Amino acid sequence: MALFPGLILVFFLTQFVSPACASEDAPARARELNELRTRIHDLQTRLDAKRKEKTREEKTLRSIDRKISTTRKALQLTEGQLQSGRKQLASLQQQQKTETRRLGVQREQLEQEVRTAYAMGRQKQVKLLLNQEQPDAVGRMLTYFGYFTRARAEKIDALKAVLVRLEILQGDIEEKTVTLAELRGNQKSRVTRLADQKRLRAQAVADLKQQLAKQGSALKQLKADEMQLQELVHSLQELLADIPADAGQNRPFKTLKGDLRWPTQGRLSERFGAPRGDSGLTWQGVLISAPEGGEVHAVAQGRVAFADWMRGFGLLLIIDHGDGYMSLYGHNQALYKEVGEWVDTGEMIATLGTSGGQTQSGLYFELRHKGRPVNPRKWCRGKPSRTAG
Structure with a gap:
């Protein structure tokens, strides 16, 4: 256990630096942290190898517990992605409904204007141009017809834009639907894997208990476990004693x-x-x-x-x-x-x-x-x- 305090001390001393230094040397600090975690993992492996009382049953249990942890975290991540995906899909579908309603309104407006234009007809414009009794009215009516034509063109452009947005939304909805289906498949697979791992774990626990019962070593292991935890806490306590108590702490x-x-x-x-x-x-x-x-x-x-x-x-x-x-x-x-x-x-x-x-x-x-x-x-x-x- 002598190596453990030294490694953790290196870690904590490298972590308690000023924000300015941290921002200037962030890549180096990241490399140090990754290296430290690797060394701690290697140390844990060496410490485990030194424990003569470690059994095949215990190693199996530890391995399964770690696999369950990995699967559970992956499952939670998938569940989060599914929840987020459902919200995004609902939002896209709502946008699609909004644009569809807008499309209906614009179509009705455009159809009304087309009917109005048809009712007025081109002949009315020709009669106005040939009307010598009201020359001022001719200018006003030409301006009106020009405005009417531009307004109709703008509505047509707006209608086209809505159609484009609807097409994009439909593509996004189809893509999101496929993604959600894949996530649901992954989730189902992980749920099955988790259930299998739990069954294996139950068997590993039973094997470990049987092994301890045969050796009559349950009490011995309980005491050894308590001593091991005490040793770990004591080692951590010694190396952390020199670190400022208020480092990163809002309240003692x-x-x-x-x-x-x-x-x-x-x-x-x-x-x-x-x-x-x-x-x-x-x-x-x-x-x-x-x-x-x-x-x-x-x-x-x-x-x-x-x-x-x-x-x-x-x-x-x-x-x-x-x-x-x-x-x-x-x-x-x-x-x-x-x-x-x-x-x-x-x-x-x-x-x-x-x-x-x-x-x-x-x-x-x-x-x-x-x-x-x-x-x-x-x-x-x-x-x-x-x-x-």
Whole structure:
């Protein structure tokens, strides 16, 4: 674990620079961030390889959890595109109706003018020109006929323009309809894939539980998982200690005690400090039971310090809030933020799930100060069922 703090420290030190420097060296900063993420991924792989207790069942579960996360995010993207496409199609169809009505009105006006012109006839204009008794009327009538002719020509041009717009709109509608059909096909395919992955995951969870039961190592793994998380948080805490507490922070986290909103809606099924069965361990956070796929929100502004799969916690996201405060979100179905990203209070960061071997969907939520767990109920107001992020 010794390499981990150094890498994260490089990342955070490269991120806390003045806006002027950032704008002048944005490409270099982007390269540094990409390189750092690659190195963290490589480090995670090496750390995983060192864990002798990692089993085939665990690797299978981690792989499936990650695939489900990828599929769920792609499905959400497709759903967003479908929703946007439907709105665009509805707008195009409304424009088409408007232009069709305009076309009808202009046709009626033009037909009326043609009938009027036909009724007046060319003979009336010739009689006016030969009328020697009212020479002033001749000029006025010629001006009128000229205006009438130009107005009729303008209406014809306007009618042609409407027809062109209708033709373009029809093409756009047909194109959008085809796009929506393709998106619906993609969505159906991803829904099927997600269902298949969930079936594979259920089998992987069952295999893992069977393997632990055979070895009688469930308690050993529970303790190892807790120690691993503690080691990760401690390492992050050490390297973040030198970073200014107010960097990117609108309000110090310590002043938010009792005023935080819960990260999701649900029921508190496990409470802070309660015994974890007969393991001799206690809950370091809370477990909020809620339907799969629900949104998880950041409880406060901060920077993502960790976003990956961890045994016992599944897809885990950790946000650093400065001054030694961190919030942890585990068992997610999908993570929507990456290491180094800033998040705002209430911003969606993940969706609820069962990753890490859970059979019931929900969110594992922790708050820590200088590495030590603190009771979320003393920091969040009300109950999760009444105060979603």
